[in-house]
Amino acid sequence: xxxxxxxxxxxxxxxxxxxxxxxxxxxxxxxxxxxxxxxxxxxxxxxxxxxxxxxxxxxxxxxxxxxxxxxxxxxxxxxxxxxxxxxxxxxxxxxxxxxxxxxxxxxxxxxxxxxxxxxxxxxxxxxxxxxxxxxxxxxxxxxxxxxxxxxxxxxxxxxxxxxxxxxxxxxxxxxxxxxxxxxxxxxxxxxxxxxxxxxxxxxxxxxxxxxxxxxxxxxxxxxxxxxxxxxxxxxxxxxxxxxxxxxxxxxxxxxxxxxxxxxxxxxxxxxxxxxxxxxxxxxxxxxxxxxxxxxxxxxxxxxxxxxxxxxxxxxxxxxx
Amino acid sequence: xxxxxxxxxxxxxxxxxxxxxxxxxxxxxxxxxxxxxxxxxxxxxxxxxxxxxxxxxxxxxxxxxxxxxxxxxxxxxxxxxxxxxxxxxxxxxxxxxxxxxxxxxxxxxxxxxxxxxxxxxxxxxxxxxxxxxxxxxxxxxxxxxxxxxxxxxxxxxxxxxxxxxxxxxxxxxxxxxxxxxxxxxxxxxxxxxxxxxxxxxxxxxxxxxxxxxxxxxxxxxxxxxxxxxxxxxxxxxxxxx
Numbered sequence: 001x002x003x004x005x006x007x008x009x010x011x012x013x014x015x016x017x018x019x020x021x022x023x024x025x026x027x028x029x030x031x032x033x034x035x036x037x038x039x040x041x042x043x044x045x046x047x048x049x050x051x052x053x054x055x056x057x058x059x060x061x062x063x064x065x066x067x068x069x070x071x072x073x074x075x076x077x078x079x080x081x082x083x084x085x086x087x088x089x090x091x092x093x094x095x096x097x098x099x100x101x102x103x104x105x106x107x108x109x110x111x112x113x114x115x116x117x118x119x120x121x122x123x124x125x126x127x128x129x130x131x132x133x134x135x136x137x138x139x140x141x142x143x144x145x146x147x148x149x150x151x152x153x154x155x156x157x158x159x160x161x162x163x164x165x166x167x168x169x170x171x172x173x174x175x176x177x178x179x180x181x182x183x184x185x186x187x188x189x190x191x192x193x194x195x196x197x198x199x200x201x202x203x204x205x206x207x208x209x210x211x212x213x214x215x216x217x218x219x220x221x222x223x224x225x226x227x228x229x230x231x232x233x234x235x236x237x238x239x240x241x242x243x244x245x246x247x248x249x250x251x252x253x254x255x256x257x258x259x260x261x262x263x264x265x266x267x268x269x270x271x272x273x274x275x276x277x278x279x280x281x282x283x284x285x286x287x288x289x290x291x292x293x294x295x296x297x298x299x300x301x302x303x304x305x306x307x308x309x310x311x312x313x314x315x316x317x318x319x320x
Numbered sequence: 321x322x323x324x325x326x327x328x329x330x331x332x333x334x335x336x337x338x339x340x341x342x343x344x345x346x347x348x349x350x351x352x353x354x355x356x357x358x359x360x361x362x363x364x365x366x367x368x369x370x371x372x373x374x375x376x377x378x379x380x381x382x383x384x385x386x387x388x389x390x391x392x393x394x395x396x397x398x399x400x401x402x403x404x405x406x407x408x409x410x411x412x413x414x415x416x417x418x419x420x421x422x423x424x425x426x427x428x429x430x431x432x433x434x435x436x437x438x439x440x441x442x443x444x445x446x447x448x449x450x451x452x453x454x455x456x457x458x459x460x461x462x463x464x465x466x467x468x469x470x471x472x473x474x475x476x477x478x479x480x481x482x483x484x485x486x487x488x489x490x491x492x493x494x495x496x497x498x499x500x501x502x503x504x505x506x507x508x509x510x511x512x513x514x515x516x517x518x519x520x521x522x523x524x525x526x527x528x529x530x531x532x533x534x535x536x537x538x539x540x541x542x543x544x545x546x547x548x549x550x551x552x553x554x555x556x557x558x559x560x561x
């Protein structure tokens with residue numbers, strides 16, 4: 001399944017670029033179809049502007065600068081500036097402290113109101129899906145953003161396969177709990193394990209992506225290997241990392257940041273320039289690696305046309 | 321009345337007394353004191369300028385990471401608070417060790433603290449507010465965490481401006497009173513840091529600073545109470561007469 005995003009989410013408003021545009025449609029379909037194996041074989045190092053790294057990045061990411069309305073962030077920026085509190089609270093901690101983490105083998109437990117619950121091997125989850133490059137902007141609640149070429153597939157594909165029942169109103173996700181490999185899980189900085197949640201219609205939305213890679217290469221540990229979520233119209237912390245449990249529930253789950261500080265963080269956490277964080281405005285953001293916080297934040301991170309119907313009639317000042 | 325002159329002349333008088341206790345010539349002791357102070361001052365300059373130099377070098381050589389402004393803001397804020405605490409430990413140091421020369425280190429420390437606060441404020445104004453006065457004023461008014469941090473900075477401005485010997489002489493006892501503003505500025509600064517850190521769920525550092533600040537403030541409480549007691553006693557004595 002190839003997502004052809006509506007024009008509204010193209011460069012001008014949302015600043016994502018459908019992969020077809022920069023890859024050329026034919027090459028995109030080929031790469032997407034062949035998946036990671038091809039990419040690893042055909043990989044070449046990228047020019048300096050993408051950044052030095054150990055992994056080889058596929059050639060389709062060359063010269064993106066000129067073809068994109070928005071510059072991609074470098075592999076280096078994406079993989080050395082992370083909020084992943086299981087590995088530390090400083091942005092540099094996850095890349096430094098995640099070396100011991102073992103993302104293979106990986107099993108995801110699917111539970112709750114579904115016809116096909118069970119422990120799914122990650123390989124089995126990935127076998128039937130079509131992987132895609134999806135360039136989204138990650139808007140952190142801390143008012144910075146990056147443009148990142150994720151590699152993954154729509155969460156909806158997995159959900160359809162496990163057949164949720166009528167009682168499934170929300171999806172609850174859990175990060176793995178491995179204090180011996182995730183040093184900060186030994187601290188009480190946040191309640192562990194990390195929990196996130198989506199309403200069923202949000203989870204089924206074609207923009208909601210389960211991610212296994214970045215820049216066409218395997219997801220590094222610090223970015224949430226081997227499986228993480230990306231919901232481009234929500235603040236970054238909704239994109240739960242290293243997922244081991246997906247539960248279909250009736251009640252709205254309490255997500256970790258809401259648990260930790262319900263005054264400042266809510267369940268929905270939609271990017272909204274009109275609703276400020278108590279400590280800073282959300283009207284502007286710093287597009288890294290820029291120094292200036294002068295980039296205007298767009299409603300739903302630029303995906304208003306695709307997702308605003310999900311929240312019709314809701315007071316978004318109240319439902320933070 | 322000896323009290324009002326304490327701020328300026330006391331220092332030298334005490335230095336002198338401490339020197340003469342050593343049963344050697346007063347002149348050579350003053351030379352030793354001056355030497356010690358010079359060494360300490362050089363140490364302060366090197367220590368206080370190192371975070372700044374590290375940041376400037378990192379900014380140009382690119383080791384501040386993908387979000388240099390975050391690092392700049394954090395390190396300058398942290399350095400301000402640490403220097404304020406070090407400034408506040410001069411008095412306890414002087415009392416505990418009896419080394420009165422320490423008082424001469426207070427001004428450079430305080431001025432360095434102000435220097436970092438000024439840089440911290442300007443980073444925020446230039447990179448976060450992008451020179452936009454309206455945004456800045458909005459932030460100061462609407463967000464208590466900014467209000468508190470900005471107030472701390474504003475309190476430090478007159479302290480820095482009146483730090484010279486000339487102003488000490490001119491203001492006399494009022495100088496001492498004015499410069500007690502550092503207690504409030506340091507407290508507001510730590511609250512400012514705590515509030516921000518609380519949003520990121522990791523309050524270990526601000527709590528550590530708060531602990532140090534509490535110790536430094538509590539150390540002064542007996543002195544304040546004593547002075548207050550004496551003042552009340554004196555005014556009552558006057559009333560009886």
